[in-house]
Amino acid sequence: MSNANHSDNHGHGKIGLTGLIVGAIGVVFGDIGTSPLYTIKEAFLPHYGLDASNPAEVLGLLSLIFWALMIMVTLKYVAIIMRADNDGEGGIMALMSLAQRTLPKGSRGAYAVGILGIFGASLFFGDSVITPPVSVLGALEGIEVAAPQLHAWIVPLAVVIMLVLFGSQRFGTEKVGKIFGPITLVWFLAIAALGVLNIRHNPDVVQALNPWWGVNFFMAHGWHGIFILGAVVLAVTGGEALYADMGHFGKQPIRYAWYTVVLPALMLNYLGQGALVLENPQAVQNPFYIGVPDWAQWPMIALATMAAIIASQAVITGAFSVSRQAMQLGYIPRMLVRHTSKETIGQIYVPGINWLMMVTVIALVLAFRSSTNLASAYGVSVSGTMLIDTLLLALLAKSMWTRARWWVLPVCAVVVIIDLGFLVANGAKFFHGAWFPIALGVIVFTVLRTWRRGRELLHEEVRKEGIQLDVFLPGLMLAPPVRVPGTAVFMTADKDVVPHALLHNLKHNKVLHERNVFLTVETLNVPYAPHGKQLKIDAIGDEFYRVVIKFGFMETPDVPQALMRSCDRGGTYFDPMETTYFASRETIVASAHRGMPVWRDKLFATMHRNAAPATVFFRIPGNRLVELGAQVEI
Known part of the structure; x- marks a missing residue:
C-alpha cells in the first residue's frame, strides 16, 4: 500500500471521505464507544468512596471524564500522536520503529526503545482479551434492568456470543464489516439522544464541562x-485505537469522526447519566440502562450487544495485525496467517492467536461473571500502553520534530504525569483483578523477548560454525561436483555465510545445481518496502547468485512471487517449475552456562519446534521445498 493511499484525503471525493468516516466509526471507535455502559457505574462502587447524593462529587467525576477525553484522546492522540506517520501506519510497533530510527543502530537507547515498544505490545494483548468480555457483559447486563428474573442467563449468553464470535473469524470480516459502521453510527446517535433526554431532567449538569469541578474534586x-482515575480511565480505553488504525482509514476520516460524532455522543451520554444520578442517586446501580425509557429497553440491549460485538471484533482484528507485525519483526515464532479478502491485504486470520484468545476470554467470563468485576481488571494494561506511547512520542518529537517540539514536549510532560496517575490508580486494584492483565503482559513479554534473544543466539551459533561464502566458493570451483539441471534456492539468514543446507546437500547428494541462489529475507522497520527496492540480485560467478528480498512489517512475505518480479523487470529468470528451495530445520538443544537460563532455552526450543514451517510462512510450494535438519546447541 502506497503513501498515496494513506494521505489525508485518501484520494477520495466527498462520498469517499464520508464512507471512510462511517467505516472508521465502526472499526476504530467500538471500544471507547461502549465505555458508557459501565464507566459511571464502576465509579460509584463502594471502594471508591464517592457519594452519589453529593452534586459536587457527581459533577467532579463528570468533569474528570470530560477532560480525560479532551487531554488524553483529543489532544494526545488525535492532535499530536497521529502526526507520527510511519509510512501511513500507526500503532505502538510502528511508533517504536520510528523512535528507533532516531537512535544509532545497536545503541543502548535503541535497545531500551525496543524493550519499551515490546512491553507496550505485550500489554496490548492484555487489553485485547479483556475488552470482549467487559463490553459484552456490560451490554447484556441491561437484562437485569429489563427483566431481573433472567439474570442467570447473562453469563451463558456471553459465552455463546464469544464462541460464535471467535468461531466465525476464519470466514473473515469483509462482508460483515460493511455493516459495522452503520450499526455503530446508530449506536452513537442513540446514546447521544439518550443523553439529551436525560440532561433535560437536570440541565445544570453541563457545569461539569468547567475544569474547576475536577480541580475541586481533588482539593476535597x-x-x-x-484512585478515582482507576474508573475514569475506563472512559478513555480504546483511545489508542485511533492511532493504531490510522493506516486503514487515514488521519482525516478518524479526526472528523471523533470531532463530529464520537466525542459529542460520548459526552452527551455521560452528562445524561450524571443528570440522572443527580435526580435519583439510586440510579448509580446501572445509570446507562435506568436512563432508557421502558419501551426502548430491549431494543437498546440488542443495539448495545451488537455494538459490543463490533468493539470486540475490532480488538480481535487488531490482535491479528499486531501479531503479524511482531512475526515480521522477529518477536514471535512464525504462525499460520490466512488472508480472508482478495481486495484488502489487512483482512487476515491467525488461527493460533484466535483460539488462544477465545480460551482466555471465555475463562475470564466464567471467572469474573460481571462487567463490574472485570472493570477492576480493566485499565492497567491500557494505562501502561498509553504511558509508553507518550514516552516514545517525546523521544520522536525531541529528535525529529524541530518545529513542533517547543510545544509538544511540554504537553508530553503534562501527559506523562496524567499517565502515571492512571497507572498508579489502576495498580491499586491489583488484588481486585488488575493482577491478570499485568501477569498476562509479563508472560507475553517474556515469550517475545525469549524468542528474539533465542533467534540471536541461534544465528550466532550458526555463524560461528559456518564458512565464509567468499572463501568457500573459489575452493569449491577448483574441484566442482557434478552439476544437475535446475535452480536451487538456499534460504539463509546470513548472506555472507555458506548455508548449512548447501553443505548438507553436497555431503549427502554430492551434486550441485546448474544455478544456485543464496536467498536472504529481510524485514524492514517500515510498513511497506519502497517500490523498486524489494529485490536485489548480485551475480557472484559460476552461476551463483546472492539475492536479498525485503518486506515491510505489514506485508506478507511471498518469496516465489518476489522472485518472479525479477523476470517481470527484465532481470534473472526463475522458472518456478525448475526451482527447488532448500532450507535448514534446526533442532535446538538447551545448554546451561550459555546464552540464556536453561528454562528460557527450553521455552525457545519449544517455540522453535512448533513454529509454522517455512513452506507456509514464505508461501513456498510444499512440493518444491527440501528441508535438511541440523542440531544446534544454545
Whole structure:
C-alpha cells in the first residue's frame, strides 16, 4: 500500500471521505464507544468512596471524564500522536520503529526503545482479551434492568456470543464489516439522544464541562482522589485505537469522526447519566440502562450487544495485525496467517492467536461473571500502553520534530504525569483483578523477548560454525561436483555465510545445481518496502547468485512471487517449475552456562519446534521445498 493511499484525503471525493468516516466509526471507535455502559457505574462502587447524593462529587467525576477525553484522546492522540506517520501506519510497533530510527543502530537507547515498544505490545494483548468480555457483559447486563428474573442467563449468553464470535473469524470480516459502521453510527446517535433526554431532567449538569469541578474534586479528596482515575480511565480505553488504525482509514476520516460524532455522543451520554444520578442517586446501580425509557429497553440491549460485538471484533482484528507485525519483526515464532479478502491485504486470520484468545476470554467470563468485576481488571494494561506511547512520542518529537517540539514536549510532560496517575490508580486494584492483565503482559513479554534473544543466539551459533561464502566458493570451483539441471534456492539468514543446507546437500547428494541462489529475507522497520527496492540480485560467478528480498512489517512475505518480479523487470529468470528451495530445520538443544537460563532455552526450543514451517510462512510450494535438519546447541 502506497503513501498515496494513506494521505489525508485518501484520494477520495466527498462520498469517499464520508464512507471512510462511517467505516472508521465502526472499526476504530467500538471500544471507547461502549465505555458508557459501565464507566459511571464502576465509579460509584463502594471502594471508591464517592457519594452519589453529593452534586459536587457527581459533577467532579463528570468533569474528570470530560477532560480525560479532551487531554488524553483529543489532544494526545488525535492532535499530536497521529502526526507520527510511519509510512501511513500507526500503532505502538510502528511508533517504536520510528523512535528507533532516531537512535544509532545497536545503541543502548535503541535497545531500551525496543524493550519499551515490546512491553507496550505485550500489554496490548492484555487489553485485547479483556475488552470482549467487559463490553459484552456490560451490554447484556441491561437484562437485569429489563427483566431481573433472567439474570442467570447473562453469563451463558456471553459465552455463546464469544464462541460464535471467535468461531466465525476464519470466514473473515469483509462482508460483515460493511455493516459495522452503520450499526455503530446508530449506536452513537442513540446514546447521544439518550443523553439529551436525560440532561433535560437536570440541565445544570453541563457545569461539569468547567475544569474547576475536577480541580475541586481533588482539593476535597486530597491525594486519595487519584484512585478515582482507576474508573475514569475506563472512559478513555480504546483511545489508542485511533492511532493504531490510522493506516486503514487515514488521519482525516478518524479526526472528523471523533470531532463530529464520537466525542459529542460520548459526552452527551455521560452528562445524561450524571443528570440522572443527580435526580435519583439510586440510579448509580446501572445509570446507562435506568436512563432508557421502558419501551426502548430491549431494543437498546440488542443495539448495545451488537455494538459490543463490533468493539470486540475490532480488538480481535487488531490482535491479528499486531501479531503479524511482531512475526515480521522477529518477536514471535512464525504462525499460520490466512488472508480472508482478495481486495484488502489487512483482512487476515491467525488461527493460533484466535483460539488462544477465545480460551482466555471465555475463562475470564466464567471467572469474573460481571462487567463490574472485570472493570477492576480493566485499565492497567491500557494505562501502561498509553504511558509508553507518550514516552516514545517525546523521544520522536525531541529528535525529529524541530518545529513542533517547543510545544509538544511540554504537553508530553503534562501527559506523562496524567499517565502515571492512571497507572498508579489502576495498580491499586491489583488484588481486585488488575493482577491478570499485568501477569498476562509479563508472560507475553517474556515469550517475545525469549524468542528474539533465542533467534540471536541461534544465528550466532550458526555463524560461528559456518564458512565464509567468499572463501568457500573459489575452493569449491577448483574441484566442482557434478552439476544437475535446475535452480536451487538456499534460504539463509546470513548472506555472507555458506548455508548449512548447501553443505548438507553436497555431503549427502554430492551434486550441485546448474544455478544456485543464496536467498536472504529481510524485514524492514517500515510498513511497506519502497517500490523498486524489494529485490536485489548480485551475480557472484559460476552461476551463483546472492539475492536479498525485503518486506515491510505489514506485508506478507511471498518469496516465489518476489522472485518472479525479477523476470517481470527484465532481470534473472526463475522458472518456478525448475526451482527447488532448500532450507535448514534446526533442532535446538538447551545448554546451561550459555546464552540464556536453561528454562528460557527450553521455552525457545519449544517455540522453535512448533513454529509454522517455512513452506507456509514464505508461501513456498510444499512440493518444491527440501528441508535438511541440523542440531544446534544454545
